[in-house]
Amino acid sequence: MKTIELSEPFDPQIIPAGKVVLATGFFDGVHCGHQQVIKTAARQAKKMSCKLAVMTLDRHPMIVFQHVPTKQIHYLTTLKHKLKLFQQLGADYVYVIKLAGTLPQMPPQEFVDKYMVGLHAAAVVAGEDYTYGKHTIANMQTLPEFARNRFQVITVKHVLFGQKKISSTMIRRLLDTGQIDLANQLLGYHYQNTGIIVHGKQLGRQLGFPTLNLKINSQERILGEGIYATKVRLSGKEYLGMASIGRNETFGANQQLTVEINLLNFSKMVYGQQVVVNWYHYLRGQVKFANAQALIEQLKKDQRQTLNYFQK
The missing domain is CATH 2.40.30.30 (Riboflavin kinase-like)
Known part of the structure; x- marks a missing residue:
């Protein structure tokens, strides 16, 4: 697996040649819901004879968009552990995007052009609540418009536990209250x-x-x-x-x-x-x-x- 760090603006020459199926999200915890996204992308990559790429961010979005101090953020998975889990799920490339500079204010069309088309995506796979800008205009429902028929868009439905989606927030609450047995079940690992x-x-x-x-x-x-x-x-x-x-x-x-x-x-x-x-x-x-x-x-x-x- 090759890890490629990208910061704005990046040189297109560092992007490996060849089409990929791109799984994208922050993936804190790489829990069962996240794994479903990456496994769906892996199946699509095999179907399209492409490499599997995973795109994530170098820091929690709350640090940038909600101005939460870095020291108050406690991750389910550090970047090092996250990369190890991506490798276990079969990723060929991982793009770690630096959420800084002009990137947080980047318009959705520019983001799609640079960080999806620019990464040679034949298909983009994400969970149904994935956003790449303001959630009202940069969501999975609007992604086909920004894609302009240049790649397939595959939306993965939430993996449910009972009637609720498995989420990083749910797992954090379980850990905070000592419910490690259930947290492990939703993570898919210890x-x-x-x-x-x-x-x-x-x-x-x-x-x-x-x-x-x-x-x-x-x-x-x-x-x-x-x-x-x-x-x-x-x-x-x-x-x-x-x-x-x-x-x-x-x-x-x-x-x-x-x-x-x-x-x-x-x-x-x-x-x-x-x-x-x-x-x-x-x-x-x-x-x-x-x-x-x-x-x-x-x-x-x-x-x-x-x-x-x-x-x-």
């Missing part, structure tokens, strides 16, 4: 975070449950407070773990939010290393225990529950 192992207060080690204290990538969304069953990739190996997202209220009020993971059958010192955490299952909510011994007894139960979950 939600993950990347982090660096940092020094903590070593409270877990004192209790007999040493933990990895993680500093999560600031761009990534962290799940709601609770105890979770996880798998952690560290130094090329994968380990089972039980994770705590919370404030350690048993040891005092107004503590900072921490992400700590007790790996089963692992006790090495690995400060400074990067880990990838795959979140599997919600075990329970956070509890303020009467004393350390009560917490230890609960941690033993959590460990058994984690093992039981993965054995099933």
